[in-house]
Amino acid sequence: MVRSVRLRRPLRHALLAAVVLATLAAAPAAPAAPGRTGTQDAPPPRPAGIGDPLFPHLGNPGYDVLGYDIALTYPGRNDAPLTARTEITARVTDRLPRINLDFTHGTVRGVTVNGRPAAHARAGEDLVVTPRRALHPGEPVHIAVRHTSDPRGGGGGWIRTKDGLAMANQADAAHRVFPGNDHPSDKARFTFRITAPRDLTVVANGLRLGRERAGARTMWTYRTAHPMATELAQVSIGRSAVLRGTGPHGLPLRHVVPERDRRTARPVVDRTPAHIAWMERYVGRYPLESYGVLSVDAPLNFALETQTLSVFGREFLRAAARYPKRAEGILVHELAHQWFGNSVTPRRWSDLWLNEGHATWYEALFTDERHDRGSLVRRMRTAYEKSDGWRRAVGPPAAPRRPADGGRLELFRPVVYDGSALVLYALRQEIGAAAFGKLERAWVSRHRDGTAGTADFVALASETAGRDLGGFLHAWLYGERTPPMPGHPGWKPAKPVQAVKPAR
Template sequence: MLLTSRRLRAALLAAASATLVAATPSAAPPTPEALGIGDPLFPTLGNPGYDVLTYDLDLTYGGDNTKPLDSVTKINAVTTERLERVNLDFTHGTVRSVRVNGEPATFATAGEDLVVTPARPLGAGARMAVTVHHTSDPRGRAGGWVRTTDGLVMANQADAGHRVFPGNDHPADKAYFTFRITVPENLTAVANGLPEEKNRAGATTTWTYRTHHPMATELAQVSIGKSAVLHREGPRGLPVRDVVPAADTAKLEPWLKKTPAQMRWMEQQVGPYPFETYGLLIATAETGFELETQTLSLFERALFTRPEYAAWYVDAIMVHELAHQWFGNSVTPRTWSDLWLNEGHASWYEALYAEEYGKRPLEERMRTAYGMSDSWRAEGGPPAAPEPPTPGHQISLFRPVVYDGSALVLYALRQEIGASAFQRLERLWVRQHRDSTATTADFTALASDVAGRDLSGFFRAWLYGKKTPPMPGHPEWRTETVPANRPGGRDTDPGAAPDTARERPVKPE
């Protein structure tokens, strides 16, 4: 069950005073098994039976990014059913101890789950405070921690958050986060949200950050390194902070100073920025992607330093990740099949910005996307029904069809209902679902309300059809068969000068 922001706060207060509900002793529970909430694309992600309200992550980094971090994760949750066992998503770390509501609990692993057995069963509606002492291992290349030249950053999308810390690793269960990061005194630690404290003890410093809005686990971010934190002012005095390699502050400043104006442009499109702060985290690492971690978007340093990337292109990518703060972060997909709502909207505003400031015509880009759309659908499924990730490629769902293929759906919608109704829809969407999750059905229902007519047939064809429907207003547009490796796809070599912003991958493969 999803809780909205207001209900989250109410539940948090209720959970603070709730007591453990005693249950009648029963037979020994069955063998631990991995569970999930049944997401069509990631069926083992998430766990039934509880809603997480808060995470408190305590990470200690010794200065070597090839060694595990000592970590403590505290989870404050409310049960939604009687639980004899509590499943947490967690892998790639060593669990040392677990306590539930202050009492020692036994634990075992099953698949990528940490299965916890409390001393006594938990009744429905009970407070559940879980404390896990564990390590967090930065080694490996399957997402989670990303090693930089001077430390670490996180890249948890889509299903790698549980490689860093135990939790309910599915976007349907958003929660508030507190981070306490202890690092050697010569390093800087930054996380989502705003700073709370900075305490030095001997040769280490502990940095504390707290989010003011709920967040999905895949959007968590911690940066550790020899970083400079640069401050500036955004719209209406909003604090903007950028985290960059200390040696590159002058080189990167021409890009960083653009953010406030880009934020004002996005607010003109869809309304007020939804969070307490924003900024860019620029990492010295070869990732090949950018990532919209909440309030602090992750960028690869090479995006801003490689001369073959045109200025309009870099600006558009910056706006793409900024747009995600509304679409994907504040309004989060209920299931991973709703991903088109994230990437389609981010690609849409990226394209609008490129047209306005880079003189790259939107209609030309959409006509190109239309020509490729049937091939994209054949390769990855239609926008709202992507094919499941292939074995060994856990996040291969980030395909062209969910980028420009989904922006094409929004273009068709604007053609169908008119620009004025489309803008009303966009502003209503982010306002009504702020700090919450939403589905494709929610979006299509709101679009019908705004348009004043039933659009279910339109969306059924555009979102679920194997073939791309005719484009409203452009009956002359035609689709074509396009080879899978044609430029514009996810496998394009970023070494070539891009012709459209979507030619550079923005998600990990």
């Protein structure tokens, strides 16, 4: 993700709308049907989580999702709930008398587990399902939830555009759209079946499998070829034009823009093949089945790397024609996420620096090579001067702090953008450009379609360099103070501003 994409002044990557960590108050259990067996020992319904330090309520233990099949019916207006059915195929990993799913902002109309009706209850932002019997490790399980998906209320998830809807689920908002295991550590393949009025265009992650018209409506079917985190899901419904093209190695490209922006958008999106080819020079072949730009008719002040289809506000494409140098950097930033964040996904949210640091690094490197030689070093020096202040304010790159009151969390801060790119610059200075390039290619190759964390990166960096880099990287990733920059002994952190006492 990049934040603040207006191009009239220098880009700032620091500000994401604060994320609310909801207070999890347990709801009462729905009564179990008489005669059920195997669930008498089930605890009362309560919220669950996998213990992510930044989002402790996200994710659920005891199962591994293999696939989602999500059917949505759009009523033709974006201020009314969509009728929905979400089917989840999973493998049980622990004994489960109950199954927790992350879900809120929708009405649940019925749940089945392996084809049989199951009791369900709400607990905080969880949907707690009680099957007829406890599930055991190794069992396959199929969960089907009939529900609504409500685009009203804000807080992430659905974006209401002028002509329809789109999604922005990062970081903790996919469960405002559909039930699931809403944590990036549990990736799965997705199928979307979207029914909408026939005069609207529907796009989603992956490749289109079908488009079937029935009277005044059309059902669109899309499927991902690679596993995906819930926060990267995308469905867009609107009056859109689809601009197609071909990237390196025959890669299918599709760009989705408001119909009236077709001409304005074409020169911008036509740069995509060159951007992909540039990225492939550094990190190898594009890792997914397709790519494209999604421009939605809404005043977004961020861009987001939803898988295979990066989303931007409509004003971005308009501004890109006037400010192409800044725009290209942002386009490359979101493209880089398809490797860093989408194909290789963080194991927990404190590993976010691996996503945003790399995307910022390649954005800065592209700008340096193509538009402004020397800008990379200047940008890194500026980040170095500010790094101590960022660390004092919100924590170091790999250990961002939660607010002391456990309330609102601004996850997307400068330290995970330029502050994390600075870590990569320091590493390249330490081990040399050739070893750094080898590390980058190995990282996206070894962990393709999977999840990985900070410890994995440190281990691979040490393996690639042929020496232990644990101490070096620990200081850069976790230290309260920014370490000396290799090769730049003259770089100094800015001195903290002293508060001035008011005169009496």
